[in-house]
Amino acid sequence: MEKLKGLLKRKELWAVVGLLLILLFNLIFSPNFFKLSINNGHLYGSMIDVLNRGASLVIVSIGMCLVIASRGIDISVGSVNALGAMVAAYLLTIGTPVVAAIASGLLIGCLCGLWNGFLVAKLNIQPMIATLILMTVGRGFAQIISGGEILTLGKTSYSFIGRGYFLGLPFPTILMGLIVLFVYLLTRRTSLGLSIESVGINEQSARYAGINTRQVLWICYIICGVLAALSGMMDSANVSSADGNNNGLMLELDAILAVVLGGTSMDGGKFYLGGTVVGALFIQTLSTTIFTFGIPSETIMVVKAIVVIFVVLLSSERMKEWSTAMKQKRKAGVSVEN
Incomplete structure (x- = not known):
């Protein structure tokens, strides 16, 4: 019985x-x-399609999970997704080696994370406002690079990261597993995870405890930026093109929803990587199911809105107070009967 209560x-x-x-x-x-x-x-x-197409969202959501755990938010991941993909695609169109193009895309993601981290950790700008800047500017840069055009890529080894196979499994799925494992080891086998949770619970207390809170925040935003750029390159490799206007559009909302569904509170503190993965796969499975039954794609947004409302209600303070009051009434009733 106790195990069941713990599970619930x-x-x-x-x-x-x-x-x-x-x-x-x-x-x-x-x-x-x-x-x-x-x-x-x-x-x-x-089921393979769910894992394959959901790999990009899982990777972005993992980065978003760390940022939210530090009591921040990054609404620029969609633009970073588009910018990372566009930089890599542009370099490929001018004959740059694939490895160098991918490394450049990751570097752009790192720089975007550094910028967001600088605004939040160094200048103490509210995370929503700080990342809103890059959300707007990043997509603009992506369109400037391509001149407002969609860059089309030929058949190159670059496409492997988006639709290749390794040992019979889609490579994006394998890459997703490796990223999740790496972040898990990084946060649960080192002091970084505890530091992130400490900063998320109370940044001032964490600073007094000797934690370099600015460094922790910077690391969170850098990881988030790099993973967002990686997901963008995976998406562009899958369709052999890069579109600065539409790549990663509304991605930040899906990533935030996946993190919250996975049990990580928007108030910061304790985070759940496994729950975030399940939350992202839930969103992708829902989308795949809707497409399977031939339901108009616009319905996905409505269903997501219902899920968001449900999650918000469950996590609201009023709902928690009501749940606590009901438990106390039940305990009081049991006491009176005894």
Whole structure:
């Protein structure tokens, strides 16, 4: 009984339950959703598509999770996604080696993270306002680089990071797993994770405890920027093009939703990487299910809005107060009966 109560209190529960409900729906109404096939040594199927297409969102959400845990937010990830992809694509069109183009895209993401970290950690600008600057300017830079055009890429090894296969599995899925593992080891096997949570709970107290809070904030925004740029390159490699206007559009909202669904509070503090992964896969599974049943894509936004409302209500202070009051009434009733 105690184990069940502990399970029900876990922050990741709602994301897991939501994902299981969608999978159950598909099992009942679309059994082919779980069908897997092998063609030329490669795995295919709707479940593989969920992991493959959701890899980009998972990677961005992991970076967003660290930022939110530090009591910040980064609404520029969509623009950084577009900028990183555009820089890499432009360099490829002028004959730059693939490795150098990818490294340049990651460097741009790092610089974007440094800029956001500078505004938040050094100048103490409110995170929403600080990242709003890059949200606007970053996409503008991406369009300037391409002259407002969509850059189309030929068949190069660059496409491997977006639609390649390794050991029968889509490479984006493998890359996603490696990124999640790396961030997990970085935050749970070093003092960084505890430092992030300390800063998120109370930055001033963390500073008094000897934690370099500015450095911690800078690290969070740099990781988020690099991962956003990486996701952009994965997306552009998948479609062999880069569009500064549409790449990563509304990505920040999906990333924030995935983090909150995964149990990480917007108030900062304790974060849940596993829950964030499940939250991102929940969003992608929902989108894939809607497309599978031929429902108009516009419906996805409506469903996401309903999910957001549900999550906000559950996490609101008034709902917590009501839940606490109900528990106290039940305990009082039990005491009177005894």
